Amino acid sequence: MMNHTLKSQCKVSPGTVIAGKWHLNKYTIIKELGFGANGVVYLAKHNHTHVALKMSDNGMSITSEVNVLKSFAKVQGPLTLGPSLLDVDDWQSNRGRISFYVMEYIQGPDFLTFLQQKGKSWTSVLFLQLLNDLDKLHESGWVFGDLKPENLIVTGPPSRMRCIDVGGTTIQGRAIKEFTEFYDRGYWGLGSRKAEPSYDLFAVAMIMINTAYPNRFSKTTGGISQLREAVRQKPELAAWEKVIFKSLQGHYRSAKEMRTDLLSLMIDKKIPDPPKRAQEANVDNQKKKPSLHPQGSQPITRQNYRKGRKKSGWKEFFFIAVVLGLFYAWYTFNKLL
Secondary structure, X not given: OOOHHHHHHOOOOOOOEEEOOOOOOEEEXXXXXXXXXXXEEEEEEEOOEEEEEEEEOOHHHHHHHHHHHHHHHHHHOOOOOOOOEEEEEEEEEOOXXXXXXXXXXXXXXXXXXXXXXXXXXXXXXXXXXXXXXXXXXXXXXXXXXXXXXHHEEEEOOOOEEEEOOHHHOEEOOOEOOOOOHHHOOOOOOOOOOEOOHHHHHHHHHHHHHXXXXXXOOOOOOOHHHHHHHHHHOOHHHHHHHHHHHHHHOOOOOOHXXXXXXXXXXXXXXXXXXXXXXXXXXXXXXXXHOOOOOOOOOOHHHHHHHHOOOOOOHHHHHHHHHHHHHHHHHHHHHHHHO
């Protein structure tokens, strides 16, 4: 929690104009978005565009977070894991000089809220994308650290996971700077707080568990035994059990390995069906095309005809339903990833 002095130092009212001392850009404060150990984040407006502005009297903290955002920009392309950095400056207020930086305002529900609104069928797709982005982050030499649902925002369409609050992001090999106990392997007695890929992957597994326990749960015995029991008490976690346990015990060397295992489970049909929209499209397509004709069907159906497989009755209907389901699952995953 931020100390009271820092909170007071950085407290500004809506309508306040923050004028940069060096770059001379002006930002009008709209409202506070949140605060933590190292600063306060505000929603602000600049040239009719909404931005997120973080201020702190700790210049070293600002510099560290700015370096993280610059690193994100170098390795992750136009759709970054974290917000884009827009400006870095100082503001000379009547309470002294305050350092601040301005970043892209990422708007959308947090991860768990998104699942409540859209359904848990989106979960695996978003985890695949998150693991892909984490792999790029780890390859660049960083660990996110304080990975939790509150720091994961789902934007779109198309729906995509973005991370906010990079204050806990740490150079690999150092001690984790910030963490939240439920997602911290040190808290559960399952590893150190050294910044390495497996630290983030443990947190991903705990977020998976969190989807079945929205209010989380407290540590009693701790260790893998308590977490294993928690997983096995929730049928919806059964499909991910293999991936969760390997991650909790630090058996993955990279996010890519964890992503490969998760994708394999999805291909093997151990993961729930794709998002509802794809299911509805499948049903509609079957209503419109109760029988298949080579000239009006999808490519995979034409292949079926070319092979000359003549099915009859319920066997043909079953085969068609399976093929269409696979086609729309493939289409949905490629559209979202």
